Amino acid sequence: MTTPLIRQDDFNEITQLIAVARLRAVQSVNTTLIELYWQVGQTISRKIEQAEWGDGVVAQLAEHLAQTQPGLRGFTRPNLFRMRQFYETYRGDTIISPLVRQLPWTHNLIILNQSKRPEEREFYLRLAIREKWSKRELERQFKAALFERTVLNPVKVSPLVSQIHPDALSIFKDSYMVEFLDLPQGHAETDLHRGLLQRLKDFLIELGRDFCFVGSEYPLQVGGRDFALDLLFFHRGLNCLVVIELKVGRFEPEYMGKLGFYLEALDRDVKKPHEQAAIGVLLCASKDDEVVEYALSRSLSPALIAEYQTQLPDKALLQAKLHEFYLQNAPDDDVEDEVSGKASGAASA
Numbered sequence: 001m002t003t004p005l006i007r008q009d010d011f012n013e014i015t016q017l018i019a020v021a022r023l024r025a026v027q028s029v030n031t032t033l034i035e036l037y038w039q040v041g042q043t044i045s046r047k048i049e050q051a052e053w054g055d056g057v058v059a060q061l062a063e064h065l066a067q068t069q070p071g072l073r074g075f076t077r078p079n080l081f082r083m084r085q086f087y088e089t090y091r092g093d094t095i096i097s098p099l100v101r102q103l104p105w106t107h108n109l110i111i112l113n114q115s116k117r118p119e120e121r122e123f124y125l126r127l128a129i130r131e132k133w134s135k136r137e138l139e140r141q142f143k144a145a146l147f148e149r150t151v152l153n154p155v156k157v158s159p160l161v162s163q164i165h166p167d168a169l170s171i172f173k174d175s176y177m178v179e180f181l182d183l184p185q186g187h188a189e190t191d192l193h194r195g196l197l198q199r200l201k202d203f204l205i206e207l208g209r210d211f212c213f214v215g216s217e218y219p220l221q222v223g224g225r226d227f228a229l230d231l232l233f234f235h236r237g238l239n240c241l242v243v244i245e246l247k248v249g250r251f252e253p254e255y256m257g258k259l260g261f262y263l264e265a266l267d268r269d270v271k272k273p274h275e276q277a278a279i280g281v282l283l284c285a286s287k288d289d290e291v292v293e294y295a296l297s298r299s300l301s302p303a304l305i306a307e308y309q310t311q312l313p314d315k316a317l318l319q320a321k322l323h324e325f326y327l328q329n330a331p332d333d334d335v336e337d338e339v340s341g342k343a344s345g346a347a348s349a
Contacts (some may be wrong), residue, residue, distance in 0.1 A: 011190050034101045034108070041087030044080060058084075074105075086112060089121075092324045099125045106135050110142070116319070131209045144177045148318035152325060155306070156292050158299040165238050165302065166278050175307040176206055176283065183310045189248045192308070193230060196246075210236040218243075220265045229262055241266055241278040251287035251305055253295045260301035 044061075047053040062077040069075075084169055089112060090097045099109050099122075106151040115121040124147065128138055153174040163166050180202045181195035197216055204211055211233045218232040243262055247255065259280040266278040276296050280303040292305045 026233045030104055031101050034103075034105060037083045037105065038087055038100075040075075040080065041083035042091070045088050045091075048084070082109060082112075096122055096125065096348060099129060102129050104135075107133075110135065112136055114142045115147075117141070117288075123147050123150070131205075133205075137205060143312055144179075145313050145315040145318045146320045148315070149173070149175060149313070152318065152321055154217055154290070155304060156296060157304040158296045158302060160300065160302040161279060161304060165240065165279060168279065168304075169237060170206055171210075171235070171238065172281070172304055173306060175309055177312065178203065178206070178308050178310060179312050181310065187248060187310075189246055192246050192248055196231065201230065207233070208235075210238075211242070214238065214241070220262065220269070222261075222265050222269075227262070227265070235279075238276060238279070239274070240276040242274065242281060243278060244281045244283050247282060247284040249285055251282060251292060253285040253291065253297075255282050255284075256295050256299055256301070256303065259303055260299070263301050263303070277302055281306060 004288070028260055044058060045134070047057075048055070058080050059077045062075060062080055065075045067070055068249065086100075086108065089314070090100055095131065096118075103111075111121055111124045111128070124138070124141070127133070127141070127146075131137075133141065150173070155169060155172045157168060157172070161288045163224060178192075180199055181192070183191060183195060193216070200213060204213065212235075214232040214234055215229075218229040220227040220229065229243045229248045233242040233244065234240070235242050243259075243266065245255070245259055245262070259282055263278050263280045271278060280301060282303065282305045284307055287305055287307055296305065
C-alpha cells in the first residue's frame with residue numbers, strides 16, 4: 001500500500017488548533033495573574049485604610065515573600081504599591097475594571113502611570129485591547145499624544161461617511177504619525193509613497209488593525225483612459241475599500257473632485273456586491289480646518305481629509321491645550337473648584 005503524498009498545507013488544521021490553544025493558555029494565565037495583583041492590591045489597600053498596616057509594613061511583606069516564596073518574581077516593595085494603586089484606581093468602576101484583565105500587567109502599568117485623566121485611561125485601555133498593541137506600540141501612542149490629538153482634533157468626514165459608515169468616526173484619525181519614515185524637509189510625493197510601502201507594517205499599525213493592504217498605484221480604467229490610485233486598502237470591520245491619496249502640500253478643495261471620481265469608479269467596477277461603498281482619504285501635509293469644513297459639507301462622496309506628521313508632536317503643548325479645552329467646556333462649578341484648589345495649593349506652598 002503506497003503512502004499518499006502529504007503537503008505541508010495538510011498539517012495547517014492541526015497547527016491552527018495548537019496555536020489557538022496556546023493563545024488561550026497565555027490569556028488564561030494573564031487573567032489569573034491580573035486577578036491576583038488586584039486581590040493583593042485590595043488587601044493592602046484595606047489594611048492600610050483600616051490602620052492595620054502602615055506603609056512600612058509593605059516593605060516587610062516584600063521581604064517575607066522573598067524569603068518564603070523562593071523563585072517568586074514581581075512582588076517587590078515598589079510593585080506591591082503599584083498593585084495597591086492599580087486596585088484603588090479602578091475599584092468601583094464596573095465598566096473599566098473588566099477591561100484591565102484583558103491586558104498584560106506591563107500594559108496596565110504604562111496606562112496607569114502615563115494617563116492624566118480617567119477618560120484617558122479608558123481611551124487607551126479600549127484601543128490597546130482592540131488594536132492588540134505591543135508594549136512598544138502602546139508607549140509610542142502615548143509619545144504621539146493620540147488621546148490629546150483625538151480630543152482636540154476629531155476626525156472630519158463628509159456627511160455621507162456618517163450615514164453609510166457611522167463606525168468610521170472611531171476608526172479614522174484627523175492626523176497620522178509617520179515619524180518612522182525619517183522623511184527630509186521638502187520631500188516629494190514619491191518619497192512619501194515609497195517610504196510608506198517600505199514601512200508598510202508600521203503604517204498598517206498606525207492605520208489600525210482591520211486595515212488590509214490591497215495595492216499600490218492600483219489601476220483603474222474608465223472609458224479609454226487609465227488611472228492609478230496611490231494606495232488601496234480594505235477595512236474588514238467597515239467591509240469596504242479605502243483609497244488613500246497622498247499630497248505633500250496643503251489640502252486644496254479641488255482635490256475632492258478627483259477623489260470622488262476614484263470612489264465612483266471603485267464602486268462601479270471594483271467593489272463586490274456584498275461590500276459597502278468605498279471611502280476616500282486625502283492624506284495631506286497640512287490643512288486649514290475651515291477650508292476642510294467647507295469642502296466636506298457639500299461633498300456627495302464618502303470622504304475625509306487627514307494630515308500626516310513626520311515628527312512626534314510636542315506633547316506638553318498638547319496637554320496644555322487639552323487643559324484649556326476642559327476648562328472652557330467644564331461646568332462653572334468645576335472651574336471654580338479647580339481655581340480655588342490651585343489658589344489654596346499656591347498659598348500652602
